[in-house]
Amino acid sequence: MEKKCVNEKKCGSCKYLHMTYKEQLKKKEEFVKHELEKCPELKGHFKPIIGMENPWNYRNKVTAxxxxxxxxxxxxGVYQEGTHRVIPVEKCLIEDELADKIIGTIRGMLRSFKIKVYDEDTGYGLLRYVLVRxxxxxGEVMVVLVTASPIFPSKRNFTNALLKAHPEITTVVQNVNNRTDSLILGDKQQIxxxxxxxxxxxxxxxxRISPASFYQINPVQTEKLYSKAVELAGLSGKETVIxxxxxxxxxxxxxxxxxxxxxxxxxxxDAVRDAIVNAKVNGIKNVRFYKADAGRFLTQMAEEGAKADVLLMDPPRNGSSEExxxxxxxxxPGKIVYISCNPVSLGRDLGVLKKLGYRAEECWMVDMFPWTAHVETAVLLVRKP
Incomplete structure (x- = not known):
């Protein structure tokens, strides 16, 4: 089914809207295979990409x-690609529809509450961003109002008016960001x-998901990706997993x-705090959490002579470090399951792991971000004898 977006050429996010869904899946498969040519042993072991039945309005996190x-x-709305010029967005084909409605409601309330939006050039104004998760x-809904100042006049009345318009909202948070960089959330917040x-x-x-916590934006495809990653790990109940x-x-x-x-x-x-709570909520007692840089933590473990059976890794977009x-x-570890949102950095890291004695044996692709050029990949690596 073909859908049109008025901001397609300005936003820069959905680069594949001109294609059919089947065509873009094929293009993503070809992209991954090209970038992973450094591992010729994967030839013949690329599994068909896992797409979505309904590839629209899948984003559970929307930032305006x-x-x-x-x-x-x-x-x-969003910044025009490569600029800080804001493109007005009322409806987005990949964003959660309720989130877009809530953002529209907030925008319509500003004038009656005499709330000024923030001006990047002058530094004047209050409201910078709205984040909806x-x-x-x-069905729980979080609204985060990102303001330039902690002083929010009539915040109680504003919150009540928002809740009256959208009783689906389960929590509202004010986050204060007075920085001049491009980060959306500041360090201080008030419920x-x-x-x-x-x-x-x-x-x-x-x-449990807090305002700043990382959580995959497409839950339908995340279930498929994580289930496949655990399956690739081939756990029997006896392993130590990192x-x-x-x-x-x-x-x-x-x-x-x-x-x-x-x-x-x-x-x-914040993510570590949520993780600890998540383990308790689920009655899981065989997981320990550490707040640390992953590279330094593993270096310390190696220096102490520790061992692991399986490594699960899902690094940021720029991949992992050689350290x-x-x-x-x-x-x-006998097995490494490497989850990546960037085939370019994945290909680079697989080359390093090959030199370190690991063989890539299987590659699965999951279309986590339909209509965009991005794709999620899970690769199983096995330690050579």
């Missing part, structure tokens, strides 16, 4: 930047309504049902 048009009216399984977080269910586990870059603990907690114990490492303190990969190899 606020600005003014030439007439001074508040607008909200929704638990697709639980205006509810518990300050939402929960969602993934692969049978319940997860979950590097663990975020709020998702894949490690899911894998813990099939392992002896799991060691999970994450640098973001991390060397330390990982010293721990001697």
């Amino acid at each position: 930047v606020f600005d003014r048009d030439r007439k001074g009216n508040p607008i909200s 929704r638990g697709f399984a639980t 205006l309504y509810g518990k300050g977080y939402i929960e969602d269910i993934l692969c049978g586990c319940r997860f 979950d590097a870059y663990c975020g709020i603990g998702t894949i490690g907690l899911i894998a813990s049902k099939h392992a002896k114990n799991v060691i999970s490492v994450e640098l973001n303190p 991390f990969l060397r330390s990982a190899a010293l721990l001697g």
